[in-house]
Amino acid sequence: MKKVFKLGCGGFLALIILVIIIAVFSDGDTSEVDSDTKVETATEPKENAAETKEAVKEEPKEEAKEDNVPREYKSALKKAEMYAETMQMSKAGIYDQLISEYGEGFPKEAAQYAIDNLEHDWKANALEKAKSYAETMAMSDSAIYDQLISEYGEKFTAEEAQYAIDNLE
Known part of the structure; x- marks a missing residue:
């Protein structure tokens, strides 16, 4: 059975933006930069030497934990972060x-891993979506709220949507 997704004007706009973002960010380069790598210098005070040694001892444990995560799970998390940061999507919207x-x-397990490990301010995303609807679509507060919580729309929680409406200027 095929699922039919209903997209409102905002959903269609989001879909177009998503396609553009994927095209821009998909340059074929799969190299990664490890932002957690620490570079120690010789000018480090000796009083911090004990702390540094302790940090070095703890790092391999974290790396070992990350090494046990399947590549596809890590990819799902990276993609989820992109959707959250660039498209201001909801948690449920990203999962779907x-x-x-x-x-x-992605497999459901990889998507769930991504959602469980994604730290993001969902209320801020709801507010940004609300601002977009208010400015570009001239929608009423009640219509924006409905779009934000709709299973065919943005899929934010009622609390996130209400925060967005309460903080619209």
Whole structure:
């Protein structure tokens, strides 16, 4: 059975933006930069030497934990972070996009891992979406709220949507 997704004007706009973002960020370069790598210098005070040694002892444990995470799970997390940061999507919206056969096609387990490990301010995303609807679509507060919580729209929680409406200027 095929699922039919209903997209409102905002959803269609989000889909177009998503396609553009994927095209821009998909340059074929799969190299990664480890932002957690620490570079020690010889000018470090000796009083911090004990702390530095302790940090070095703890780092391999963290790396070992990350090494046990399947590559596809890590990819799902990176993609989820992109959706959250660039498209201001909701947690549920990102999950659905990650598992959709018309979206990313990740297994449900990888998508759930991504959602469980994604730290983001969902209320801020709801507010940004609300501002976009208010400015570009001239929608009423009640229509924006409905779009934010709709299962066919943005899929924010009622609390996130209400925060957005309460903080619209």
